[in-house]
Structure formats: C-alpha cells, structure tokens
Amino acid sequence: MGEAENFARLMRELKERAGLSYGALARRLHTSTSTLHRYCNGDALPAEFAVVDRFARACGGSPAEAVDLHRAWLLADARRRAGGEPAPAPALETQAVLEPEPEPEPEPEPVVVVAPAPEPAAAVGSRPGPGPLPRGPWYRRRAVVVAAAGATAGAVAVALLAVAGPELRAPRTGAGAGAGPTAPSAPGSGPASAPVATATGAPQPTAPGGGSAPGPVPPAASPPVTATATASAPHAAPVVPLKAAVRTHVWAAGCDHAYLAERGPGSVPPPPVEADAPAWASAQRAVHAGTQIVEVTLHGTGGGAVVLEDMEVRVAARRTPPAWNVYQMSQGCGGGLTPAVFAVNLDAPRPLARPVAGNDAGKALPAPSFPLRVSAAEPVVLRVEAVTTGCDCDWSLDLRWTGPSGSGTLRIDDGGRPLRTSAATGRPVYGYALEQGRWAR
Structure with a gap:
C-alpha cells in the first residue's frame, strides 16, 4: 500500500467510526463535499495539514x-513533492546484512557497503541472500552495516569487524546498545537519556565518571539531539529542526505581576514597564513571586514540518521560600482577554502541563493540545503559567518533537539557566504609590 493510499485509509476509518456523512464533515471543515471525497479515496492530498x-x-x-x-500525511506529502519518489523510512535498529553480490538499484541516498575480508573456503558455506531492511514510518538511515551471520561464521565476523574499523563498532542507541558515555537525566526523570538540546542551542553538561566500553566517542561539536529511536554513527545524527524564542517575564494583561526581592522598599526603584522587566529584576536580584508566565515561540528551520508531541515539566530543585518583600508591578489592571495556557502546579510531586481554555470578551478560546505541527511558515506560540504556594523552585520544560530527520527533545529554560519561581505567602507586600513617589504597604 502506497503512502497516499494509507493516508486515505486512515481518513476513511475516522469518518466511518464517527458516523458522519461527507456533507456534514464538509460543512464543519468549510470545504466542498467533492474535495473531501477525493481526500478519502486517495485521489487527492491536502496541501496543508491544518x-x-x-x-x-x-x-x-x-x-x-x-x-x-x-505521520501518514507527511509521508504522502514527501512522496508527492518528490514526484513519486519513495519517502525515506527509518531503521529502528542497525541490521547485519551480508551482500556478496549487491544488484544495482536506484536509491534516493547512497548506501555505504563494507566489503568482507578474504576468508578460507573451509570456513564458509552457503551465504545467505540479502535480508529485508527494517522499515518505519519516518525515514531511512544512510548507513547499512554489513556483517557475517550464522553460528558457523563466528570467526569470520571477528575478521570483518577488524577490517571495517570503528564504523561497525559505533554504539547504538537503545536498550540493546553496548555501554558508552551517557548524559545524566534530570531529577525525577527516570533512566538516563541522551543529551538534550536547549532553546539557545547549547547542550546540557554531561556528568563525569561514566564508564564506557571500547568504541568511538562522539565529538564535542556534535548536534545536541536526543535521538531515541535511531542507531547511527555520530556524524549521521539529525540536527534540531526547531528554533525557540523564549520570554520569561510575561505579565498578565501586560501589567499585573509581582517580584520577590531582598532589598527594602527605600532602595528599590519604581516598577518598570513589561519590556524592561528582565533588566529591572536582574538589577534587584528579584525572582518571580507566586506566578511566572513563560511564552515560547517556535518555528521550523528546514523545509519540512515537525510535530510537537508533548511537553514535560522538570523541577530541578525545591527550597524554602526566602523571607523577602513582595513588590507588585501594578495596583490592579485587567482586560477582556484571558489567553489559553498550559497551567503548571509546581507544588505537585510530578508537575504536569495541563491545558486550560481561555476567554476573549466572552468568546471561549479552546485549550491548547498536543500534537502540534510546526514549520518555517507556520510558527506555534506556547504560553505556560506556573504557580507555587510552597516552594522556591528551579524548573524547566522539555518539548518532545518528531520530524522526518528523527526525534529529540528541546529544553526550554532561562538562557541556559533554570527558570525560578518562589512562593510569597505571608510575605510583606508593597505597591508603588505614584502620588507619593515611593513604595508603600
């Protein structure tokens, strides 16, 4: 079954299960009945995933x-753009295949074949033919490793590894891979995982002292990507197809926010406007009091689309809130817009990003939900609102993405440092009195 036929089959299955006619669906989607019928029959493919x-x-x-x-639409769209050229398919595990006489066939990408060393006639019986390559829903790896197979050819396999060099001994990602250097997992995240790419493009540091089996070590300049479902040499690792612009000082309605600072009211300057809040807070060594809103704008860096699958909250540290003063940036403001957000309760044992609907002058705004599609032409804006009433928390966000080149995790933080939000319950609260030109309780 081709990519377009598989995509059409999935659409038909959803339609039949919903029990909706083509006419009813066309009215909901603001399209024509004939166009929708062609999509479900595989005669046409939508130009956009929306x-x-x-x-x-x-x-x-x-x-x-x-x-x-x-995923089915991405594969069908890639095949359509290539003019009928098969879309790349992934290899979840590197498969050992011996090809004594490979037949030439057109391939979209070059295949690297390692020739076996000369072997004694007595040690080799009949050679197996080429086996099928594992396929998946996304892409084809560039390298195919050739090795000896069968219990009777064990000595020949050792000779092949000696001739092929370190390329065949590159560690694989996954539970079955040999021991090698690994990056530490964030607190509470479970087993160790591969390095995580940050929103600024800097990889997270790797803890020293990790043991490793003989094999090549990826260079320090390798792209910081978590490739959990692929096995490849370091030079073939996919690059992060996303860029993120992060705003960590977002005020509700553009005016309502509070900071916690150790200085007394006599030495704290007047409240800034929202655009100058990062510099003001840095100069006062202030932290977000009770609530912090983070806005992340994401766009793709390549020609294809990327799917944002999920967002995880990582709390790196919990401390007792400092006994500082609370400084309100406004005495009260409001507006007709309440944006839809991902709400995070930092006091929970395992905080989650919970979708919450918004409101725009009485009109309901739907709650955000994953998966989300991102491309260079279709950016996505995520708004996260974290609250705490009991801790001084260091935290960050991990965005899991999947694209034609692979999959990985993008770290969202404060320029390489954790985000910090502290509870302010029971602390002295000050507001700025404009008529008096000073902070007052």
Missing part, C-alpha cells in the same frame, strides 16, 4: 490517532 487536523478533531480522533494521521 485541514487534516480539523478533520481528525471533527471525527473525535484521539491525540494518538492525530499523530498517526499526521
């Missing part, structure tokens, strides 16, 4: 089904 996303929502599809439909 139509497919609305289709999945209208049919009541689950987030997992939306991701499957998105």
